[in-house]
Amino acid sequence: MRFLSALAAAFLLSACSATPKGPEPGTLRMNIGAEPPSLDWGVTTDSTSFDVISNLQVGLTQYNGSLQCAPACAERWEVLDGGRRYVFHLRGDVLWSDGRRLKASDFEEAWKRLLDPRTGAQYAYYLYDIENAFAFNTGRIKSGDAVGVKALDDRTLEVRLKRPAAYFIYLTAFCPSYPIRKDVIDRWGDRWTEPEHIVTNGPFLLKDWKHEYKIELAANPLYFEGEPDLKKIKMFMVAEQSTAFALYENDELDYVDNRSFSTPDVERCRSSPQYHNVPLLRNNYIGFNVTRKPFDDRRVRLAFTQAVDRRVFPAILRRNELPAASWIPPQLPGYAPDSGPPYNPERARQLLAAAGYPAGAGFPVVELLYPNREDTRLVVEEIQDQLKRNLNVRIELVAQEWKVYLETLHRDPPPMFRNSWGADYPDPETFMNLFTTYNGNNSTRWSSSVYDRLIEAAEAEQDAGRRADLYRRADRLLCRQEAPIVCTYLSTQNLMVKPWVHGMEFNSLDIQFFKGVTVR
């Protein structure tokens, strides 16, 4: 008892010495939710790492506000030979943080390192469109000399592709394609990403890295667009959303996004002037394994996709999600509002009856696999409920731990599964390629030569209008005519920004650049 009163006294005392609350001018405090697995942009693959790297390092191009590739290290480039050859002309004033000038060979070395089988880079396949890249990465040729990327001189980089690929330019804004300092990596090995060794060329420098806790960035005085106004960024790694949001409420964080914004908090704060909502290029779907009964029957799949009322998802998930019936999101070319199926339970019942299950009679209990994460649970429970009401079919929900789920999906997909896909770059290709016959992520096992040909033609097409049209036709085929998937909704980014933070920009790729931000 006495101890308890002592404890209470300690609380009261500490209340008097509470830390000053409010903005720290010139410093942005944010939460990245987790330890970045690696800051080596040749090795890492996850969004947490990319969020940090995007502010440390700059590539040939960078996204502008409308997600177009704007000049960065490359001041201009030419697309030659019908889209088979790219020549990039580098700026002469880009300096690395140790003062050395950026050279075209820094890109050549970066890309060859990414492709070198000994690096073991997971994202090497993003460069497979380059001549001989695949052969080098899979050991069919031993030397990287034949790979189609070459520094013609210090300021000119030439890239030869094995076929025209209209989306290629986006890869030059994607972290894995950023230049490296081979001498630094050779010198320090795996430890080159520690603050005391790393050399970068972006708006911010890696100042401090307390693993599993905090990363600090500082403005780079040598940055070629000029030293940013923002002097410091503190990136905390608070895993629990509600804790991070409490920090925001106590003025210890300057802005929060989904990583720090639990659904109850979104509900509570969505009418605040600090609240922002940005639809993301991440589409969520229920897939069918079309090699398994009863989903080998197109009519059953069409019945299911027309029996799902997508309008309820925002009400259940409560993060302002956008209902989606088509696979291409509205932000991208090729989107058409009528590509997806309409909600029509009556027609769905007819289709199911035509497939031999009148009023759901005789329909087997099918399994729906989903990863055990909070938001997905509500989605599948809702779909289970809707299908029962509209079609009188029983769905059994099977939750699996994340990695077990991934392995099941990649090896032996169940009749139904819940999945999602986030865009790597703002082009319909990143979505549409997924359901081609040989794509390793096509867990539906659906294969259509018509679809494959449409996608192949679109990838090579240089005319934007014709290309969009090809994708539109493919999207309609996928969602409305064949339905190996039931699209459900687009995820959104939910944010709160303190009034003292200015110049914050958000895009649907969910990459956040802080070089234009000020905190007063």
Next chain:
Amino acid sequence: MSSTVEQLSAQQPGGGEPPQPPAGQGLVPATWRRLKRITLSYASFWVIVFMIALSLLSWLGVPLSPYAYDQTTSATLSAPSAAHPMGTDELGRDLLARVIYGSRLSMMIGLTTALIALFFGTIYGAIAGYCGGRVDAILMRGVDVAYALPDLLVMILVGVLVGRGTGGILTALGLISWMGTARLVRAQFLQLKHEEFVEAARSCGQGPLALIFKHLLPNSIGPILVALTFIVPAAIISESTLSFIGLGLSPPACSWGTLASEGWRSLRTHPHLILFPSLFIFLTVLSFNFLGDGLRDALDPRTRLATRR
């Protein structure tokens, strides 16, 4: 995870000097009579009976609530009202119905895990404690190994092998909970087997089985029962921690634990989501603890006088 509680309960004190071997007959009625005198424990007993009855009735399909636990209504996230005394969840399901249904799984998980742990733990601990020496040393190192294996890995494996239903969770929780009981029983046996009454029984020519079942085990029953009242709540809480990590029951099945782990972030927006499941967990655990205290007193003749106030 559960290992914390298990390990702690393993260290329950031996109880100093053992009581006289209780008379074989009349143990249950006598204990019951004494228990009745400890008001708090007696009340706790009836709370537990009520909870078990609740879970049994819902199991037998007795409609205790006008709603089914998986029935959705349009009233999503409504606060407690006449129609929904505990409010509704995100999909508009009646929370009262879900709490009643949850009692089934929570009680089953708690009791079954405890029984599994008790059964294997007692056998294992009895062998170690009785044999002593090298056998004891080897068996106890086995317990160390079992403690050190990553619980989560074992659970994922069991989930894959047994399936993710209730059976999987029960097996998994049982598998990681028996070590505490084993250590406890072993410690009891080590202490008791040098007592005069055991030595006396041995010198009278009683065999090992007779010694274990007629003398050692009956005299260890107090601490074992107390441990049981620790394991039951620990299992209920472990299951909620499992849901917290994302390895809980498959929906729409739910337990108090899954309800609590799904509702806790709504503390400030929809407190009813967390309040009611937590209340039921708390009441049950509290009752188990008071019952455990009462049982120990009632089983221990030395404290008999003290309880008669």
Next chain:
Amino acid sequence: MAWLVLRRALWAIPVLWVVATVTFILVRVVPGGPFDAEKNLPPGIVANIKAKYHLDRPVAEQYLLYLGRLSRGDLGVSYKYANRTVNDILSDAFPVSVQLGAMALAIAVLAGVPLGTVAAVRRGRLLDFACMTLSTVGISVPSFLVGALLIYLLGIWLKALPVALWESPRHMILPALTLSFLPCAYVARLTRASVLEVMQKDWVRTARSKGLSPAVTIVKHVLRNSLVPVVTILGPLTAVLITGSFTVEYIFAVPGMGRFFITAVINRDYDLIMATSLIFALILIVSNTLVDIAYTFLDPKIRLEH
């Protein structure tokens, strides 16, 4: 005593070996691998990664390679945190867990013992009921909820303490409190049981009949003798507390090592899983040995049989 320590040290080697072997098998049997990700990788790339980490070798060879490295004190590399070794990761995180665990332990003992004593002395009265109900809260409320409540009450509502993070000693109070809830409840119950028992002893009655005041009797005689079982459990309690707690670290953003018991498994970070098991086993062995030594001092009836 020296014999006991030596014997336990010798036992530790086979125990650690068995733990390493069984965990090694478990991590490879469990479905899902370290490089399964949302984006399924082309087979050529998977082959490159496996070659980089020697995962393309036969399992027996991987096992021998692992044991070889282990015997040199090298716990391996992390597949998830590509630039860090397991030794790096644990040497950063372990001291944090020790700090937090020690604080929680102190709170558990300093609050648990008085609570238990008061309950025992006032047995059957309202105060007993209150103390035991309070300690039951520690057992019956999941720690994520305790943490959330403390954050809300003390962090947001009263603004008395920092909500989370690991910056100053003041930041340690809430996580340490949350972590101490369960052991505190346990210590309280243990103390209560033990004090009750000691109070039955003849010599306590003698002391009372000699006219010593109840308070003096309790503090000077009963408590000293009742603390024996509490001291006894400090060993394993310490082991559990200093290896950290996933939930508490998760809720309060504390960079300790408890998280790796969960995240390493979720990421299938093989070497890190192995390391957490081995460290837990090692700490457990040490604390069990300490307990056994304490037993020989405190209760001669338990003979350590050789």
